[in-house]
Amino acid sequence: SYEVTQPLSVSVALGQTARITCGGNNIGSKNVHWYQQKPGQAPVVVIYRGDYRPSGIPERFSGSNSGNAATLTISRAQAGDEADYYCQVWDSDATFYVFGTGTKVTVL
């Protein structure tokens, strides 16, 4: 089955840029979605289909997807961006969704 890998944690200074990768074999050919989850809350999509941003999500969030890695970028990081972030990919061969292991973002 398809596997994706994420770093366990990413730290970023206030106002700086954080980048979270989601690695997978030829992931650039797949639709990748990114979710933000804060403690005690349900996840919220922040980037869908690689690089689209839902209404209401700040422009500071952006996505890219190419080759064997998808990337979620958080620019001008704020304290409110501290959360767990998950990538999600549909494995069409196995017909099921795969979530990454999640990355905890800490804003210093």
Next chain:
Amino acid sequence: QMQLVESGGGVVQPGKSLRLSCAASGLTLRWSGMHWVRQAPGKGLEWVAVISYDESDKYYAHSVKGRFTISRDNSKDTLYLQMNSLKVEDTGVYYCAKSYSGTVDYFDSWGQGTLVTVSS
């Protein structure tokens, strides 16, 4: 206010059954693929199952296939998850989630989750 509301969670012994429900309020589910996602305590998200809008397609994670059954009642805008032969490792918060378009797309709405605890 558009929301999904899960119910039916609780404490159950290993080997027993439980049925979860997910009701829509302020939105309709009838044209959307619907999913169940779970999260064990302190762990990450795990996709569980999906059902197409017309029930023609149903897919399951390997960990639950043969034990869990996803279904829906579009007349009631409600999604279900029948969980049989429960195991300790099935413990967690279960979320229902709505696919934005078709069966497989990003999840644009999530419920608040219902806690299932499997313990003797």
